[in-house]
Amino acid sequence: MTTQTTTSGETVLDARGVTMRFGGLTAVRGVDLTVNSGEIVGLIGPNGAGKTTFFNCLTGLYIPTEGEVRYKGDVLPPKSFKVTAAGIARTFQNIRLFANMTVLENVLVGRHTRTKEGLWSALLRGPGFHKAERASRDRAMELLEFVGLAEKAGHLARNLPYGEQRKLEIARALASEPGLLLLDEPTAGMNPQETRATEELVFAIRDKGIAVLVIEHDMRFIFNLCDRVAVLVQGEKLVEGDSATVQGDERVVAAYLGEPYEGDPGQDEAAEVEAAEAHATRSHTADTEAEATEAETTEAEAPEAETTEVETAEADAEATTDAAPGKENDR
Amino acid sequence: MTTQTTVPETPSTPAATTPSGLIGGIPPTVARALATGGGILAVVSTFLAWTWTAEFPGDLTVYGYPGGLQVLVLIGGILTTLFALSSYQVKGLRWLTPAGADGALKLAALGTFATAWYTVLAISAKLGGLVNLEPGGWLVAVATLVSVTGAAALPFERPEPEPFDPDDTGWETYRHQVRHGIAILRAAVASGTPTPARRLPAYAEILVIVAAMALGLIVFTYGIGTEYDQLFIGFLITVGFCFAALAKSGLISRISAITARHRVITMAGAFIAAALFPFTQSDDQYATIGVYILIFATVALGLNIVVGLAGLLDLGYVAFLGVGAYTAALVSGSPASPLHVQLPFWASALLGGAVAMVFGVIIGAPTLRLRGDYLAIVTLGFGEIFRVTVLNLDGTSGPDITNGSNGISSIPNLNILGFDFGQEHNILGFTIARFANYFLLMLLITLIVVVVFRRSSDSRIGRAWVAIREDETAALAMGINGFRVKLIAFALGATLAGLAGAVQAHVTYTVTPEQYQFAHVVPPNSAFLLAAVVLGGMGTISGPLVGAALLYLIPAKLQFLGNYQLFAFGLALVLLMRFRPEGLIPNRRRQLEFHEDAEAPTVLSKTGA
Numbered sequence: 001m002t003t004q005t006t007t008s009g010e011t012v013l014d015a016r017g018v019t020m021r022f023g024g025l026t027a028v029r030g031v032d033l034t035v036n037s038g039e040i041v042g043l044i045g046p047n048g049a050g051k052t053t054f055f056n057c058l059t060g061l062y063i064p065t066e067g068e069v070r071y072k073g074d075v076l077p078p079k080s081f082k083v084t085a086a087g088i089a090r091t092f093q094n095i096r097l098f099a100n101m102t103v104l105e106n107v108l109v110g111r112h113t114r115t116k117e118g119l120w121s122a123l124l125r126g127p128g129f130h131k132a133e134r135a136s137r138d139r140a141m142e143l144l145e146f147v148g149l150a151e152k153a154g155h156l157a158r159n160l161p162y163g164e165q166r167k168l169e170i171a172r173a174l175a176s177e178p179g180l181l182l183l184d185e186p187t188a189g190m191n192p193q194e195t196r197a198t199e200e201l202v203f204a205i206r207d208k209g210i211a212v213l214v215i216e217h218d219m220r221f222i223f224n225l226c227d228r229v230a231v232l233v234q235g236e237k238l239v240e241g242d243s244a245t246v247q248g249d250e251r252v253v254a255a256y257l258g259e260p261y262e263g264d265p266g267q268d269e270a271a272e273v274e275a276a277e278a279h280a281t282r283s284h285t286a287d288t289e290a291e292a293t294e295a296e297t298t299e300a301e302a303p304e305a306e307t308t309e310v311e312t313a314e315a316d317a318e319a320t321t322d323a324a325p326g327k328e329n330d331r
Numbered sequence: 332m333t334t335q336t337t338v339p340e341t342p343s344t345p346a347a348t349t350p351s352g353l354i355g356g357i358p359p360t361v362a363r364a365l366a367t368g369g370g371i372l373a374v375v376s377t378f379l380a381w382t383w384t385a386e387f388p389g390d391l392t393v394y395g396y397p398g399g400l401q402v403l404v405l406i407g408g409i410l411t412t413l414f415a416l417s418s419y420q421v422k423g424l425r426w427l428t429p430a431g432a433d434g435a436l437k438l439a440a441l442g443t444f445a446t447a448w449y450t451v452l453a454i455s456a457k458l459g460g461l462v463n464l465e466p467g468g469w470l471v472a473v474a475t476l477v478s479v480t481g482a483a484a485l486p487f488e489r490p491e492p493e494p495f496d497p498d499d500t501g502w503e504t505y506r507h508q509v510r511h512g513i514a515i516l517r518a519a520v521a522s523g524t525p526t527p528a529r530r531l532p533a534y535a536e537i538l539v540i541v542a543a544m545a546l547g548l549i550v551f552t553y554g555i556g557t558e559y560d561q562l563f564i565g566f567l568i569t570v571g572f573c574f575a576a577l578a579k580s581g582l583i584s585r586i587s588a589i590t591a592r593h594r595v596i597t598m599a600g601a602f603i604a605a606a607l608f609p610f611t612q613s614d615d616q617y618a619t620i621g622v623y624i625l626i627f628a629t630v631a632l633g634l635n636i637v638v639g640l641a642g643l644l645d646l647g648y649v650a651f652l653g654v655g656a657y658t659a660a661l662v663s664g665s666p667a668s669p670l671h672v673q674l675p676f677w678a679s680a681l682l683g684g685a686v687a688m689v690f691g692v693i694i695g696a697p698t699l700r701l702r703g704d705y706l707a708i709v710t711l712g713f714g715e716i717f718r719v720t721v722l723n724l725d726g727t728s729g730p731d732i733t734n735g736s737n738g739i740s741s742i743p744n745l746n747i748l749g750f751d752f753g754q755e756h757n758i759l760g761f762t763i764a765r766f767a768n769y770f771l772l773m774l775l776i777t778l779i780v781v782v783v784f785r786r787s788s789d790s791r792i793g794r795a796w797v798a799i800r801e802d803e804t805a806a807l808a809m810g811i812n813g814f815r816v817k818l819i820a821f822a823l824g825a826t827l828a829g830l831a832g833a834v835q836a837h838v839t840y841t842v843t844p845e846q847y848q849f850a851h852v853v854p855p856n857s858a859f860l861l862a863a864v865v866l867g868g869m870g871t872i873s874g875p876l877v878g879a880a881l882l883y884l885i886p887a888k889l890q891f892l893g894n895y896q897l898f899a900f901g902l903a904l905v906l907l908m909r910f911r912p913e914g915l916i917p918n919r920r921r922q923l924e925f926h927e928d929a930e931a932p933t934v935l936s937k938t939g940a
Contacts (some may be wrong), residue, residue: 059808084810096805098798108791109798113810115791119819122790123783133790176810 010072012037012180012211013088017067018057020050020235027053029235030067033213035180040202040212042226044219044246046256050235051215052093055184058213059083059090072179085113089178091169093185093215099158103149103168106157107140110175140175147171147201163194170201174210181205183214187221195221223247231255352484353519362484363418366440369478370411373443376474377405379467382454388559391454392465399562400450403569404471407443410573411478414439414580430522430581433485437520438579440482442572444475446565453561487521490514522579536589540597543586544604552608554884555617563888598781605774609767610758618766620887625773626835627855628879631863632780632872633827638861639869640788641820642800643699644707646849647714649857651825653847654690655683655832657721660739660842661732667739669732676745680776680833687829688822695821699814702803714849714857722844738843745772745837752837769838776834780827781872787823788870796820797870852896854883862904868914877915 013035020028028050035041045051056062058069060076060083069076076083089110098106115136121129144150147167152160157168166186173181183202187195195218202225206212216222222229223243230240233255239246246252352362381391381401389399397405417424418432428435451472455461464472492511499507531539550570557563577583590597609618634648662682664673674682698709725735733739744753744765752768763771787793795816798806807813836842845851850858859882867878886896907914 061804061808079812080804080807081810081812084808090808092805092808096802096808098801098805100801101794101797105794105797109794109806109811110809112791112795112798117791119787119792119823122792123786125786129790136791172809 010037011035012039012072013058013213014070014073015054015058015067016070018054018064018069019066020053020057020062021065027235028057028064028232031232031235031237033230033237033240035211035213037179037211038206038209039228040206040214040226042222042229043213043215043232044217044222044229045232045238048234049232051232052184053235054232055090055182055215058182059088081113084176084178087177087179088182089173089176089180090182091166091173091184091186093188095162095165095169097157097165097169097172099156101157102153103144103155103157103160104137104140104153106168106172107143107175108136110172111136111140113176143171143174146174146204163190163197166190166198167201170205174205178210180211180213183212183216185215185217187216187218199225351489352486353515354480354484357481357484359484359486362481362486363415365481366436366478366485367412367415367419367481369474369476369481370408370415370440370443372474373408373447373471373478374405374412376467376471377401377408379470380465381450381468381471382458382463382465384458384463387454387457387463389562391450391468394467400446400453400565403562403565404443404447404450404475407439407446407569407573408475410576411436411439411443411482414576427582428580429585430579432580433487434520434522435576435580437482437485438572438576440475440479442569442576444479445572446568447471447475449565449568450561483519487519490518520575520579522581531589533593536593537596539586539589540593540600543590544597544600547601548604548607548611551880552611552617555620556612557888560889560891563884567885602774602778605777606771609763609770610761612767615764615766618764618770620883622766622770622773622838624880624883625770625777626831626838627859627863627883628876629773629777629780629831630828630855631860631867631875631879632777632784633824633831634860635864635869635871635875636784636787636796636827637820637824638864639871639875640793640800641796641817643817643821644703644710644861645821645824646707646711646857646861647694647717648710648824648828648860649847649849649855650714650717651687651691651828652832652835652855653717653721653842653844654687654825655829656836656842656846657733657739657832658683658686658829659833660742660836663739663742663836665739665742667734667737667741673743676747676833676837680830683833683836684826684830687832688826691822691825692818695818695825699817699821711849711857714847718844718847721847733844736844738841739836740841742836742840742842745769747772766838769834773831773834773838776831779830783823783827784872792816792819850897852886854879854886862900866904866907866914868916871914871916874914874916 011034013033015031015033018028018031018033019026031050031054033041033043033054043051043054053062057064058076060078060080063078071083071086071088074086076086076088098109101109115132117129117132121132141150141153144153147170149160149164149167149171152164157165160168170181170183170186186202187198190198199221202212202214214222214225223246226243228240228242229246231238231246231249231252233251238251238255239249241249352359357365377397378395380394383392385392389401391399391401413424413427414432414436417427418436451464451468454463454468490511493507496503554563554566554570557566574583608621612618630648630652634645637643637645637648659679659682661668661670662672662674662679664671694710694713698706701709721733722735723729724732725737727735744751746752750756750768752772753765755762755764756768757763788796795806795811798809798811799813799816803813839846848856850856854860854863863878863882864875865878866874866882867876868874882900886892886900889896889899892899
């Protein structure tokens with residue numbers, strides 16, 4: 001909300017009717033989404049809504065069963081490395097750095113698509129090789145400086161603290177010089193200061209002219225950051241619009257809190273289970289917040305401002321559950 | 332774990348702040364004096380007779396100079412004494428122990444003790460009783476015992492015992508105690524952080540490198556030249572403990588810091604040292620071992636590109652060596668070859684590499700889309716298919732190309748620019764015979780493989796390999812064409828093996844199918860190649876070289892193990908994987924780990940298995 005810039009750029013990403021089925025399960029159903037250049041778009045939704053699956057469809061990890069994804073007018077190739085070469089870079093929900101490589105090497109790997117030196121060049125070591133290698137290193141150091149990791153270039157990625165690993169993942173993604181950056185829960189597990197720093201970082205990336213599509217559970221983060229927010233519920237796009245629209249939409253609140261609506265008795269049960277689970281997870285992390293959340297959950301009509309609070313707490317709780325191995329399959 | 336109560340293991344445990352030795356009751360000053368005195372006495376005793384008869388090999392009956400196993404004890408004793416004196420802060424010896432002397436002293440004393448007592452017991456066992464020991468034998472036993480007792484009594488910082496859960500079962504408590512015991516042992520030989528080194532002038536650093544290389548050559552030559560089982564076992568004990576002691580003293584890390592600054596000189600020095608090996612030999616006997624070790628090591632290094640860098644578990648790698656060897660044999664002009672052509676060596680070597688590469692691509696293209704285990708199974712199958720096919724191309728089951736189980740025999744010796752590899756040559760007064768000639772040629776191939784390994788690993792493609800090994804999904808998302816990059820690694824590895832095979836065919840005179848099995852008593856075979864890579868250290872250059880040398884020498888030297896060779900080998904590998912999964916020479920990436928608690932991951936996750 002602090003920076004509402006005009007979104008008058010060309011269309012960078014254009015997903016039309018993306019549907020993804022795994023056997024009988026439809027994880028994503030007919031989702032349309034556009035991202036224009038210079039825009040930060042948020043993608044939110046409760047757990048299991050299909051956000052990450054949709055992301056994987058955009059990045060070529062999955063091939064959509066129906067629909068198509070265009071990047072700057074061209075249909076995306078079905079291989080993830082070709083998608084990266086085309087100009088879409090991503091980060092992962094569970095950090096997937098190359099743990100036993102140094103910070104600098106991680107970013108250099110990100111440069112892979114923008115450099116051409118093959119095996120022969122590496123074996124013969126002509127002047128071109130050294131020049132390209134030096135250029136890559138300089139560019140990688142620039143990016144590390146940009147995210148604030150320059151002085152840790154020689155460290156192993158596995159030895160970085162959590163927040164810096166997230167930053168390094170972003171730097172690695174930026175190294176492929178993307179036109180669109182996809183961030184999958186960039187602030188999961190971060191404390192408020194780190195979240196704010198990430199916010200600044202995302203704005204800085206946008207200012208470089210890179211469009212950003214971000215999945216997040218931290219509602220305050222999303223509504224501060226994004227020019228537009230799309231809400232995905234049970235694989236379908238529920239609402240799309242600016243922060244105020246989405247926050248004001250009753251269906252969104254219902255989807256998040258599991259408010260029972262007519263003709264759906266199962267919903268009620270699900271909400272109970274979710275509340276119980278959330279309580280169990282939170283009990284040893286953030287007691288006070290958990291209490292607040294629970295109090296809120298029982299109230300049917302929660303005011304908007306408070307809803308945001310609830311989501312924040314929920315996001316925190318999810319950050320802890322993210323580490324669970326079951327979540328791994330979600331990718 | 333949150334509910335555990337902190338009950339100290341035993342109430343009488345001394346506070347962790349008061350250092351004490353493994354053996355109590357000896358004041359530190361006395362202990363140090365004992366260790367030093369024991370070391371000096373051990374040195375003296377090696378100049379005495381240990382037994383009365385020359386029946387025990389090595390002739391330990393002579394007063395005045397050491398022989399056989401005595402030399403090893405002498406070296407251990409000297410090292411112990413030096414470390415002990417260094418621990419007294421004797422001027423001029425402090426450079427020996429930049430990371431603290433006590434840990435090194437303990438290991439050196441233990442090594443000397445082990446070698447000496449092994450000798451004494453071997454004498455008694457062989458000659459039938461302790462009566463066969465001369466006073467010198469008794470002296471060395473007592474001296475080393477005193478030395479190791481003194482060293483063990485040296486104080487060290489004990490680790491704090493972890494509080495243990497009163498709800499634990501007996502087994503858990505036992506495990507807890509064992510773990511604490513291991514922690515204490517580790518702490519006993521722990522070394523401090525090395526004091527920062529004074530930067531030496533460049534020429535001095537190069538001298539250090541030269542000295543290190545010369546030492547390496549001497550140790551290697553000695554190991555190859557050991558004539559009887561006892562001496563080789565003593566050699567392994569001494570070298571193992573001395574190396575550990577030097578590592579604890581901080582000397583090894585200091586030298587590796589120097590070599591890292593002069594990488595080209597180090598490499599050149601290592602190859603000159605290796606090339607000097609045939610000149611130290613009076614006959615061709617040990618050059619034979621040398622050339623077989625080199626072939627084995629070179630192929631292992633090629634495999635290290637595939638397994639160590641790209642993380643592709645290849646269980647049929649020896650087949651590519653076979654492809655190269657058969658190709659070179661077919662065009663060597665051998666009378667047993669159906670192709671009656673004789674290509675010059677450079678052409679047959681290139682052809683061997685090229686044909687192996689083609690096979691690598693043929694095998695790799697369909698299988699490299701698979702991940703992990705599937706690839707291992709397919710390559711294992713390919714290895715056997717190659718052997719069976721070659722076996723059947725004998726004129727009865729198939730076309731007559733390879734002579735079946737008889738193989739292609741009487742492959743002529745190489746002749747490069749008039750230099751006949753089969754003849755003895757006189758170079759600078761040294762006689763260089765057939766195997767020494769091939770040793771030098773093979774060394775050239777090894778050099779090529781080392782350069783290829785180094786250059787490819789430190790480049791865009793090498794980083795892509797490591798990235799694929801670390802996390803394939805993330806690597807793909809970074810724009811790496813995983814299949815293509817893996818195929819390059821696979822084909823490159825195959826080419827290098829084929830190149831080595833072209834030389835091997837000429838060295839062995841004959842190529843037969845059973846040289847290229849999955850598992851066999853004699854290396855190289857796929858299982859031993861993989862073992863050499865894992866044992867030595869994945870992703871390093873020196874690792875597979877050391878691993879291959881050990882894996883070749885140990886079966887060759889310890890003939891008495893007989894049928895238990897493979898069993899002993901398997902046991903050793905299991906123990907190594909349990910206690911040092913990163914291999915003998917760990918990768919630089921592992922060394923970069925600053926924190927003790929961020930322990931290296933298991934190796935299996937690295938091989939992609």
